[in-house]
Amino acid sequence: MHLAVYVLRRLAYMLVALFGVSLVAFVVTRLLPGNPAYMIVGEMADESTVIAVTERLGLNLPIHEQYFRYIQQLASGDLGDSWRTRNPVTTDIGSRWPATIELGSAALILALAWSVPLGIVSALRRHSISDRLANALSGFGVSIPEFFLGMILLLVFFATLEWAPPALGRTLGDVPPHTTGLYTVDAVLAGDWEAFKAAAVQMILPAVTLAVTVGAPMVRVTRGFMRETMASHHIRSARALGVPERSIVLRHALPNVLLPVSTMGAIMYGYLLGGTVLVEFVFARPGIGKYAIDSISESDFAPVLAAVLLSALSYLVVYLVMDILHFVIDPRTRT
Amino acid sequence: MTGRPASPATEAPPLLDIENLTVGFHTGTEDASMPLQGVNLRVPHASRMSLVGESGSGKSLTASAVIGMLPEGAEILRGSIRLGGEDLIGAPKRRLRDLRGRQIAIMFQNPRASLNPVLTVGGQIAEVIRTHSDAGRRESHRRAVDLLDQMGVPDARRRAGDYVHQYSGGMAQRAALAMALSCQPDLLIADEPTTGLDATLQQQVLELVVEQVSDRGASLLLITHDIAIARQTCERTAVMYAGRVMESGPTASVTSSPANPYTTALLRAFATVDEGRMYAIPGTVPTLFGPLAECPFASRCPEAGDVCRDGVPELRAIEDREVACVKA
Numbered sequence: 302m303h304l305a306v307y308v309l310r311r312l313a314y315m316l317v318a319l320f321g322v323s324l325v326a327f328v329v330t331r332l333l334p335g336n337p338a339y340m341i342v343g344e345m346a347d348e349s350t351v352i353a354v355t356e357r358l359g360l361n362l363p364i365h366e367q368y369f370r371y372i373q374q375l376a377s378g379d380l381g382d383s384w385r386t387r388n389p390v391t392t393d394i395g396s397r398w399p400a401t402i403e404l405g406s407a408a409l410i411l412a413l414a415w416s417v418p419l420g421i422v423s424a425l426r427r428h429s430i431s432d433r434l435a436n437a438l439s440g441f442g443v444s445i446p447e448f449f450l451g452m453i454l455l456l457v458f459f460a461t462l463e464w465a466p467p468a469l470g471r472t473l474g475d476v477p478p479h480t481t482g483l484y485t486v487d488a489v490l491a492g493d494w495e496a497f498k499a500a501a502v503q504m505i506l507p508a509v510t511l512a513v514t515v516g517a518p519m520v521r522v523t524r525g526f527m528r529e530t531m532a533s534h535h536i537r538s539a540r541a542l543g544v545p546e547r548s549i550v551l552r553h554a555l556p557n558v559l560l561p562v563s564t565m566g567a568i569m570y571g572y573l574l575g576g577t578v579l580v581e582f583v584f585a586r587p588g589i590g591k592y593a594i595d596s597i598s599e600s601d602f603a604p605v606l607a608a609v610l611l612s613a614l615s616y617l618v619v620y621l622v623m624d625i626l627h628f629v630i631d632p633r634t635r636t
Numbered sequence: 637m638t639g640r641p642a643s644p645a646t647e648a649p650p651l652l653d654i655e656n657l658t659v660g661f662h663t664g665t666e667d668a669s670m671p672l673q674g675v676n677l678r679v680p681h682a683s684r685m686s687l688v689g690e691s692g693s694g695k696s697l698t699a700s701a702v703i704g705m706l707p708e709g710a711e712i713l714r715g716s717i718r719l720g721g722e723d724l725i726g727a728p729k730r731r732l733r734d735l736r737g738r739q740i741a742i743m744f745q746n747p748r749a750s751l752n753p754v755l756t757v758g759g760q761i762a763e764v765i766r767t768h769s770d771a772g773r774r775e776s777h778r779r780a781v782d783l784l785d786q787m788g789v790p791d792a793r794r795r796a797g798d799y800v801h802q803y804s805g806g807m808a809q810r811a812a813l814a815m816a817l818s819c820q821p822d823l824l825i826a827d828e829p830t831t832g833l834d835a836t837l838q839q840q841v842l843e844l845v846v847e848q849v850s851d852r853g854a855s856l857l858l859i860t861h862d863i864a865i866a867r868q869t870c871e872r873t874a875v876m877y878a879g880r881v882m883e884s885g886p887t888a889s890v891t892s893s894p895a896n897p898y899t900t901a902l903l904r905a906f907a908t909v910d911e912g913r914m915y916a917i918p919g920t921v922p923t924l925f926g927p928l929a930e931c932p933f934a935s936r937c938p939e940a941g942d943v944c945r946d947g948v949p950e951l952r953a954i955e956d957r958e959v960a961c962v963k964a
Contacts, residue, residue, distance in 0.1 A: 538750035541703055542764045542815060543737030552763075556754045632754060632799040 304628060311624065315617045319610065323375070326609040327368050330602045336360065337600040341384045371606075380610075381603030385596060390607045393592060398611065399482025400471055401581075401588035404511070405573030407485075407504055411512035412519060413566060420523025421558070424531065425550065435520050442517025448579035451510040455583070458506060466502050468584040474499025507584040511577060515569045522565045526558045533557075560631055567623035574619065575612030649721065650678035651855050652702065652823055657715035658927075659694075659701055659879075670924050671697050673879035673932070674715065676951050676958075679823065684846065684856040686866035686887065689876035690902075692921060695859045698876075699825045702857075703742055704732040720822065738768040741821035745828040747808040751800035751815075758784065758796025761815045768819040783814035788844060806837040810844065817848055824849055827859045842869050863906050867891055875899050878932035879924055880948070885957020895959040897940075898933045931961070939963055 338354040339346075355361050359370055374381060380390035416439075423435035458465040466473055477487040477496040484500035530536065531554055539553050540546075576590025593608035595601075628634050659672035672694045679685045687695045700706050702717055704724060717724040719739060724732065736742075744750045752760055761780035765771050771779065777796070785792035787810040800808055809829060816824055826845060830838040846869050849856045858870055866873045867887055874884035875898065883896040894900045901917045919936035922928075930945040931937070937944065943962050951958040 534744060534746060534749035535752040537705070538742075538744060538812070538815075539752065539760070539764075541705060541736055541742045541744075542818075543733050543735070543767050544763060545733065545767065548763065548767075553752050553755065557752070560754075630754070632756075633801050 304625070307628060308621070308625065311621050315621065318617055319613060322613040323372070323606070323610055324368065326606050327371060328364065330605055331364055331367065333600065335600045337384065337602060340600055380607040383596065383601050383604045385599045385601040385604070390603045393604060394589065394607060394611065395482070397587055397592045398589050399484075400586055401576050401590065402574060403471075403483040403485060404504060404507055404580075404586060404588065405570065405577070406483075407508040408511035408515060408573055409566065409570050411508055412516035412569065415512065416516035416519035417523050417562060420520045420562075421527050421550075421555070423520075424524045424527030427528075435524060438513075439517040439520040442513045442520075445514070446579070447510055447514050447577065448583050450513060451507065451580055451583035454506045454510055465506055468503075468506070468586075470503065470585055470587060472496070472500040472503055503584075503586075507580050507586060510580055510583075511573065515573065519562065519565055519569065523558065523562050526561050527554065530554045530557045556630065560627060563623060563626065567619045571616035571619045574615035576608065651681045651683075651720060652677070652679040652857070653716075653718040654678070654698065654702070655716045655718075657698065657701060657717060658713045659697060659706065659710055660713045661709045662711050668925070670713070670927060671710075671879050672701070673924060673928050674948070675876070675879065676881055677874055677884070679855050679857050680872075681822075682850075682853050682855055683872060684849065684858065684870040685872045685874060686858040686860055686870035687874050687876060688860060688863055688866050688902075690861060690921065693876040694879040695861075695876055696827055699742060699827055699857070699859055702825065703736055703740055704729075705736075734768075737764050737821065738819045739821050740823045740825065741816040741819070742825040742827065743809075743812045743816045743829055745831040747812040747829075748800055748803065748805060750812055751803075751808060753800055755799075756797050757800060757803065757811045761796075761811070761818050764815055764818050780814070780818070783818055784811060787811070787814045787848070789814070805833055806841060809833065809837075809841050813841075813845060813848065817852065817854075820852060821854060823855045823857060825857045825859065828861070829858070830865065838865075845869070863891060863903065875902065877902075878922055878928070880928075880932060880960060881951060881958075882933070882961070883957060883959045884951070889956055895954060895957065895964045896933075896961045897937045897963070898961075901936075 336351070336355065338351050338358065338360065342350050342354050359367055362370075371381070378391070380394070382389050383393055386393055419431065419435050419438070423429070423432040426432060455465070455468055459467060472484055475493070475496045477484055477491050477493050477500075480487045480490050485497055485504070488494070488497035488500055536549060536553055539549055544553070576588050576593060578590035578594050580586075581588040581591040582594075589608055589611060593605055596604035596608070654675055654677040657672055657675040657677075658670065660668045660670040662668055671692075675694065675698055677685075677687070677698070687698065689695050697706070697710070700710075701712060702719075702724070704727075706712070712725055715725075719735065724735070727735075751757060758777060758780045761783060762773070762776035765776040765779050766773070769776075781792050781796045784796055789795050789807055789810050795803075795807075800811075803811060813829075824845075829845060830841050833841060842865065845856065845858075856870065858866065860866055870887050872885065873887040873890045875882045875890065875896065877898050882898045883890055883894065890899060891903060894903060905915050905917060907915075917936055922932050922935065928948045930947065931940070931949050934940045934944040941963070946962075949960045949962045951960045954964055
């Protein structure tokens, strides 16, 4: 199949999926008890003010009409307004999502960097020290809650050793000029190393926290697929014809393992991009997860819907990129 | 269990000489599983030998021992394997890896599974060539295409760039043969090479294997459970049972006038399938824990007597063959 046709078809599926997500999310938020109008006007407002606000927001309309209006709004690129922050949701997200993307990407890179090599090495040497290390670390990472690990890291590296800065947002230095919204990237683009350091230092502990919990299952998956591949017939055949072990591992086995492992990585990245509420809370990072939770507790519908859609979109986009990548790597998908 | 019949003076020293090969799985106890119980097998230069036997008789394990790739936990307890006079059991790993592909090549059953799904077929053959020669990338690919062409893969230049999922079973087996023969090995071990292919393809592949091996002056060790295939492809046949060679000699005489009662029973089991009735050898294959104390076939043999239980019969030369039976 031609790549362009494939991508177009996938984009069409993506629209359908987003449509479905928006419908479910919309209905769920509208079914929540509580009239947001009260939140806006305050408890002391009189009846007529409440009614006026309710009508202005369209909350008196039947739910399908409300949804229809919302979709029309979406189609024009408007995600609505937050009555909590009094900003258009697009503005709020524009300032918060980069924080999530920055942290999620850093966490994914760290997670891949430790989990995939460890998984591969431990698969090659069963019962070795690296295999035991893989067991211990992945067991630890799978079982410890993110927020708890974050707190321990803060306790050790900030409170006790005083190596890490206090967990106060994205940077304690200057905010670099806005290009991408990712402070570290913007700082590099501006050539401002002080700003880069200030932003990077704030990211280390939360990124490590996420890298441990996200990397842990990846160690197991990588090790499992590597073991399976190394035991396969084609590896035995190649060995039986004298192909050197280095090539067996890197050329013959690795591509077969990276296919499923990259899928797993994509799932993890999708999760990270949707916002990691607890870690954002512990490290006081203004990301999309924290935004969504704050909004939910105040019946602020538009940001909640936007966060849900954004989360779904991140998954879908990451999967699409992954599948395109597989299309390129895996000859079996091409025919 | 060290005795063996003297080779007839006329015979040249064999290419492959397996003597008293005993393989066990180390479990830490005295009664460890011992699937090979002193295998004796010789494959002369430029000859074709088939190794026939039921599942579990130790055929494939013998092949694994020859290429130095026993499964995890298995260990050679006794015996020797010599290739062209060189002892393989004591050889360093590096030397063994160098021999594999260059002097001994093996092709397994299920060719589609034995080729890597994410590498091109031609690329895999070329890599084996580069491993064992000074050929560069371009030269090795050219040779890979030539080999595929010689094995009867149509449009070899284009097909070399294809992946195994684009190959049919028969074509994949041709590609596997091309890969195995790519470095002119002296010995090709073919482990059930036609299992899973339909009858016509089976015939074609076997003819190709015989033709290619003979053209190269190499020897073939064909592992099969099918006596008909042995008859058709190999001038010599060795019959294995319970980790031992029971009888070996010219295929024609072994399969027409067997000297070991086990061979007789195996042939009967084959022959009666054709007549529409099944003949099953009574009893079961002995479990091989610890060394054998008697003829492994004694409990199932119609001709067994007390003498059969006095020890494990060694292979001895009788007329044109070697037989491990005291009654023969």
